[in-house]
Amino acid sequence: MKAFVSRSYGSPLQLTDIDRPVPGDGEVLIRVRATSVQPYDWHFLRGEPYVARLMAGGPGLRKPPFAILGADVAGEVEAVGKGVTEFAPGDEVYAMPKQGGFAEYVCVPESELAPKPENLSFEEAAAVPMAANTALIALRDSARVLPGQKVLVNGASGGVGTFAVQLAKAFGARVTGVCGTRNVDMVRSIGADEVIDYTKEDFTRNGQRYDVLVDIAGSRPASACRRVMTRKGALVLVGGPAGRWVQPAGHVFATLAAGTFASQRTVMADVVRCTENRRNLTTLTELIESGEVHPVIDRSYPFEEIPAAVRYQEAGHAAGKVVIAV
Missing domain, CATH: 3.90.180.10 (Medium-chain alcohol dehydrogenases, catalytic domain)
Incomplete structure (x- = not known):
């Protein structure tokens, strides 16, 4: 072969x-x-x-x-x-x-x-499989999203982000997606209630509060992210800026370490070590065949x-x- x-x-x-x-x-x-x-x-x-x-x-x-x-x-x-x-x-x-x-x-x-x-x-x-499974673990398992909560997805236009927006909506949340200018319409079309163009607005300074912040892009420091989170909110780490020596691992581990001193939960969505891939794929299949996720x-x-x-x-x-x- x-x-x-x-x-x-x-x-x-x-x-x-x-x-x-x-x-x-x-x-x-x-x-x-x-x-x-x-x-x-x-x-x-x-x-x-x-x-x-x-x-x-x-x-x-x-x-x-x-x-x-x-x-x-x-x-x-x-x-x-x-x-x-x-x-x-x-x-x-x-x-x-x-x-x-x-x-x-x-x-x-x-x-x-x-x-x-x-x-x-x-x-x-x-x-x-990998992108949607990551988003599912981030929202369902790590953040434990509930209907009516406000969820922000930083990095909403990528592979994981597009699934995260749709899954959060399927779970009954109100979703804000953060992406670049050329992807604003696409992110809105997959269900985001609000879309923030990061080239025009800093989502950490808009005065909003979110119950869950799924950080895929890793473009803002953890202290800034917590500023827009509710007191008992969850910061879910998926990725971060790429680098040769330490990043994105450095961003993730530094944020997890700093999270021990914050009132909000800081957790990592670890798809690589997940042992429930088949169960998760079955869940995703149900959501896809129902038309809630694509x-x-x-x-x-x-x-x-x-x-x-x-x-x-x-x-x-x-x-x-x-x-x-x-």
Whole structure:
């Protein structure tokens, strides 16, 4: 099969012929029809920030922990391993395997797999797993959003942000999205009650108060964010400014440390260590099939142009998700 392989930090992705994987016990072999690109991939491709190489679950000290990136997969079941009972060849599925999506085939544990939403194409479904799962964890689990609460999403036009806006609305919240000028109409179209253009207004100085602030962009210091939060509000950290040595990890950990002295809760939405991916995908499928949530796709690339897709996503201008048709 063909796959894009990365064998050392900073080396270009190389299209390579490798053996097709064989499903082991409890595993399902998927013929990948679509995948997506996200910051998770290029952080592992670059091995940045360097401090993350010292962390459990990080890129690894000297080389990438896996050669084939791609943490979102949508496709068809090709074969199943011993003990698999819930899926059969031909089933349309999607998953968040954390690796292996930049290939024509990938093996995924049955416990990580969910049926693809019936109303989505493979490319649309590939936009969902990691970004939507992150947004779901941030709002439902970390913030524990309730109907009627006021939620602000800083970074509302990106992959996670577009899902966060829609999920907050689905949970009954009143949502404010923060984004750049060119994405204001898009963020409003997916359900935001109010949209703040950060090039014209500083959301931390508008006099509003929010019960939940989902910080994806990491563009304002924690002290400024808390200024616009209710006394018992929740500041949920998802990301931050990119950097070679410490960021965004430095921003996240400094904010968590400072949060111990504040009345508001400060929590991190950690999708990488989540053990409920299948349950979460099932929840997302219900919301997607009901029409409450739909992926926003900025661009679609053919499989052969995955390196170009990674460069485009890394530039930080994508509105929604960047997907790959395999």
